[in-house]
Amino acid sequence: MDEDKPLHMVIHSPRRGSTNNDGDDPPSEEVVVEISLVTKDSSYKKMNSQKFGFLKQVLGPSFLNKGFFNVVILGFSFFLLFAAFGTTQSFVTTVRKSEGFVSLSILYAVFAFSNFFAPSFCQLLTPKYACIIGALCYCLFVFAAGFESTVLFYSASVVNGFGAAMVWCAQGTMITQSAVVAQNKVKKSQSNDESGKKSVEVMGLFSGVFFAIFQLNSIFGNSLAGALFGAGMSNFQLFLILSIIAVVGVGLMLAIRPISKSEVEDIDEEKAPTDEPTYGAIGGSYFNKIIHKIKVYFTEELSGQAKQFVALLKESILVLVSPKMLVFSVISFHSGFGSSYFTGSLPPIVGKTMLGWVMIMFGITQVSGALISGKMLDKIGKRVTMIFTLVIYCIAIALSSQMVYWGKELKDNKLDESFNAPIYLLFFVNMALFGLSDSFLTNTIYGILGSKNYYKKKNTAEAFAAFKMTQSLSSAVGFFCGIYLTVNTIQIIIACSYVACLIAFFILEKFVAPVDCEKKKKPTALLI
Known part of the structure; x- marks a missing residue:
């Protein structure tokens, strides 16, 4: 039976x-x-069907839904690319000292101002190819780090800064588009089955999956660097191997599937008819047709692209100076300055021998934080997740003062060897907390900016570009401070930055734009 x-x-x-x-x-x-x-x-089967029903809707029966597939491919390509770049960034301030700080300051300064133009290039080249071109600039920087030429290293920093703006603008756009594709699929299935069911949000899930894969780069890159340095390899050999890994990551981006405009349109909105330019039939030879196409390109298409570029540039500036983004930029500044602190100022305290292993712990907590925060964003909301993030960040900043003090004592050989183990444990715990807080903060920011109720779909690229501009500018300031200021002075600055971040989030939440508030359509008045 x-x-x-x-x-x-x-x-x-x-x-x-x-x-x-x-x-x-x-x-x-x-x-x-x-x-x-x-x-x-049978009850167990029902429970499982309810539990995994959402995943089946989002990913599809084959688990190869275009949106989810693109997020996974993008995550693995960034994993390889930033395993090379992240390791280079961590070691360059220790191996090349002052040159490393200057190069990173140049890189992030160019990165900041290039974000004005990044959305325009991203739209014209498409996010996929803008990401590939920008990623090649990262490869150049990693390769240049292996040479002793200062001019080459600084020039590669400039090129990488411009490429980074395109990479991160395209990345934010692709994740948002992939989430919209998946959400539209869920809406269609719900309209066929249960029309009254509440719509779901997948932006937190998708950004969490991406950052979980992406942030594995800290574990892989630093493990590889620690093993290669332990084997006695030179700086050139290390950066050459890292360059090859970065190129493989760029090649993987070619597998990203294109998403058309019709796929990212909200299925609840009416589609407006689009007028596409048509050209009349041209008589004559094949040569005349080619001449006509060239004329059309230079007289109509090229001028149209120039107008579109200027229009997108104006939109980027308008988003940047909007009240919402001006307040949000304080949070972005803290994110960037904090990144320069635990990747630039703290690694020399740890030392070259222990740095690779400490950064592995940093990477493990980054991956864990990305997975946990992505789930928290969808389940309990952005407000609670941000508060939890700021609590962890506060503990990490407070503990870093002890890390700096005892690290200096250990470096100057002022302590007995029995103190080595507790101090090393302090290094691991503190960097683990920074990794956790960094992944939580980054994922929460992406969840806020990428949500459909915070910015219009057409302004998503501009919003991400404005965020990356402020974040990268503050990172440039942080790396520049590392050249002239002591670590203790930088700690005071990051503490002030943290307090400003708290105040900005309170103002944003209470007076400007609540992060969890959904926009509701105004009901139309009925004339009786």
């Missing part, structure tokens, strides 16, 4: 008010009773 099918039983009962002339028993009435036998196995 099938355990999931209901059991039918027929019960014969006498008809009410019916008697027989012969005095016999009244005729009976058949009553069909349906009994559902719910077994432990």
Whole structure:
């Protein structure tokens, strides 16, 4: 018997008010009773179907939905690319000292101002190819780090700064588009099955998956660097191997599937007809047709692209100076300055021998934080996740003062060897907290800027570009401070930056634009 099918039983009962002339028993009435036998196995199947129903809707039966597929491919390509770049960034301030700080300051300064133009290039080249071109600039920087030429190293920093703006603008746009594709798929399935069901948000899930894969780069890159340095390899050999890894990451980006404009349109909105330019039939030879195409390109298409570029540039500036983004830029500044602190100022305190292993712990907590924060964003909201993030960040900043003090004492050989183990443990714990807080903060920022109720879809690229501009500018300031200021002075600055971040989030939440508030359409008035 099938355990999931209901059991039918027929019960014969006498008809009410019916008697027989012969005095016999009244005729009976058949009553069909349906009994559902719910077994432990069937209830378990129901529970599983409810639990994984959302994933089936988002990913599809083949688990190769275009949106999710692109996020995974993008995550692995960034994993390889930044395994090379992140390791180079961590070691360059230790191996090349002042040159490393100057190069990173140049890189992030160019990165900051290039964000004005990045959305325009991203739109014209498409996010996929803008990301590939920008990623090649990262490869050049990693390769140049292996040479002793200062001019080459600084020139590569300038090129990388421009490429980084395109990479991160394209990355934010691609994740948002992938999330919209998945959400539209869920909406369609819900309209077919249960029209009254509440719509779901997948932006937090997708950004969490991306950053979980991406932030594995800290573990892989620093493990590789620690092993290669332990094997006695030179700086050139190390950066050459890292360059090859970066190029493989760029090649993986070619597998990203293109997303058309129709796929990212909200299915609830009416699609406006688009007027596409048409050209009349041209008589004559094949050569004349080619000449006509060249004329059309230089007279119409090229001028159209120039106008579009200027229009996108204006939109970027308008988003940047909007009240919402001006307040949000304080949070972005703290994110960037904090990044320069724990990747530039703290690594020399740890030392070259222990740096690779400490940064592995940093990477592990970054991956864990990305997965946890992505789930928290979708389940309990952006407000609670941001508050939790700021609490962890506060503990990490406070603990770093002890890390700097005891690290200097250890470096100057002022302590007994019995203190080495506790101090090394302090290094691991403190960097783990910074990794956790950094991934939480980055993922929360992406969750806020990428949500459909915070910025219009057409301004998503501009919003991410404005965020990356402020973040990279503050990183440039942080690396520049590392050249002239002591670590203790930088600690005071980051503490002030943290307090400003707290105040900005309070103002944003209470007075400007609540991060969890959904925009509701105004009901149309009915004339009676």
